[in-house]
Amino acid sequence: MKPTSEISRFPQAGKSTRTFARNLAGAIALFGAVGMTQAGVVDPTQKVAGIATQLELAEQWVQWALSTDAASNPMLDTTGAYAHVNNLGPVFFVAGNTGGSSTRTFTVPAGKPIFFPIINAFDLEVPADNCDVQCAFGFIPGVGGATGLYATLDGQDLLLTFPSYRQTSTAFFKVNLSASLRDALGFPSQYVGVLDAITDGYWVAVEGLTPGPHTLKFGGTFPELAPGWTPFSLDVTDTVNVPEPGTLGLLLLGGVAAYARRRSSVATDAVSVRT
Numbered sequence: 001m002k003p004t005s006e007i008s009r010f011p012q013a014g015k016s017t018r019t020f021a022r023n024l025a026g027a028i029a030l031f032g033a034v035g036m037t038q039a040g041v042v043d044p045t046q047k048v049a050g051i052a053t054q055l056e057l058a059e060q061w062v063q064w065a066l067s068t069d070a071a072s073n074p075m076l077d078t079t080g081a082y083a084h085v086n087n088l089g090p091v092f093f094v095a096g097n098t099g100g101s102s103t104r105t106f107t108v109p110a111g112k113p114i115f116f117p118i119i120n121a122f123d124l125e126v127p128a129d130n131c132d133v134q135c136a137f138g139f140i141p142g143v144g145g146a147t148g149l150y151a152t153l154d155g156q157d158l159l160l161t162f163p164s165y166r167q168t169s170t171a172f173f174k175v176n177l178s179a180s181l182r183d184a185l186g187f188p189s190q191y192v193g194v195l196d197a198i199t200d201g202y203w204v205a206v207e208g209l210t211p212g213p214h215t216l217k218f219g220g221t222f223p224e225l226a227p228g229w230t231p232f233s234l235d236v237t238d239t240v241n242v243p244e245p246g247t248l249g250l251l252l253l254g255g256v257a258a259y260a261r262r263r264s265s266v267a268t269d270a271v272s273v274r275t
Contacts, residue, residue, distance in 0.1 A: 041158050042205040044165050048091050048113050054205055057115050058167040061093050062122050062199050067176045070184035080104030080238070091115050091205070094216075097234055098185075105239040111208035118149050118165070119220040119234060120201025124177065126190050133172060136198050142225040143168075143200040148233075149220035151204050158204055158218075165202045172196040214240040 042048050048057060064086060065075055072082045074095030083106035087093055092108050094116035108114060121140040125131050143166070151158040159165065175197045182192050202220070221233040 040207045041161055042113070042207060044162055044167070044203070044205070048115060048205045051090055054115070054203055055167045055169070057091060057093075057205070058117070058120070058199055058201070058203050059169060059173045059197075060089075061115065061117065061203075062120075062197060063173070063175050064093055065095060066181060066197075067178060068181065069178050070180040073181055073184070076184060077104065078102070080106035094238070096236055099232055099234055101235040101237075103237045105241070107241040107243060108209065110211050110242050110245045113205060113208055114240075115203065115205045116151075116218065118151050118202040118204060118218050119146055119222065119232075120199060120203070121222070121225055122197055122199040124175065124187070124191055125172070125196040128190070133169070133198060136172075136196075137200070140198075140200055140225055142222055142229075145223055146202065147221050147223055149202055151216075151218040153206065153216050154214055158206065165204055166200070167203050168200045169198040172198060209240065209242045211242050211244045214242065216240050 042054070044054050047053055052060070065073070068074065068086055070076060072085045074082045074085055074087070074093075075097065077083065077095065083095065083104070090112070092112050092114045094114055096102070096117065121143050123136045123139045125136055149159065149165075173196075174194055176194050177187070177192055179192050182189075204218070216238040217236065219233065219235040221231055222229075223231050225232060
């Protein structure tokens with residue numbers, strides 16, 4: 001705290017101008033560093049804002065992402081204009097893309113935690129599949145082999161503190177897949193409405209950001225999510241504008257690879273959908 005106090009003092013008698021200037025510069029440097037690190041990564045094993053575990057948030061994120069119509073779906077958004085759609089909860093969900101590179105701009109309220117998947121997979125089940133959780137995970141076995149995972153905020157690595165950022169469903173949860181999004185993502189026709197789902201992937205929760213512009217970058221690769229799948233990669237750069245407290249704003253990020261299955265009386269084929 002000593003550098004802070006130096007700012008409010010005049011040089012004492014006999015103290016050189018150079019010494020005072022050095023102390024003042026050190027204090028300014030300290031304040032600059034604090035400004036860059038105001039946002040902290042939440043321990044992946046802990047609740048965010050005291051309201052939900054990060055596995056619960058991961059499943060809520062999938063519910064949010066799949067229930068929004070294609071025309072305004074944040075995952076399909078190319079600019080960030082739809083980052084706020086159906087996104088008014090106590091934790092701000094950030095969406096990603098369907099693979100490849102994205103550059104977006106959006107706002108998020110000051111002090112509001114953000115939550116995003118670096119890279120993620122999910123499987124959907126219709127009743128006719130007659131598939132339990134273990135069966136469903138058989139369609140996305142390669143999540144643990146993800147490579148090149150990264151997430152930075154204002155140039156600072158968000159993945160240094162904790163040994164793992166992976167969140168994996170332990171039971172089915174319900175999603176409500178919109179028909180327009182189903183068609184946009186290429187799911188088979190029977191995949192619509194309320195379905196069972198699981199998710200597996202890598203997620204980051206960040207405490208509320210300070211006012212001003214921030215740069216968020218993240219991405220990674222699934223070299224082979226399941227035998228026969230082509231690699232899936234994403235690279236996202238978001239400009240996140242945070243207004244002063246009391247000013248309305250929102251935010252964005254994340255990436256996901258989704259999988260649905262099509263069954264017939266002859267064989268079961270895997271259908272890959274990147275979201």
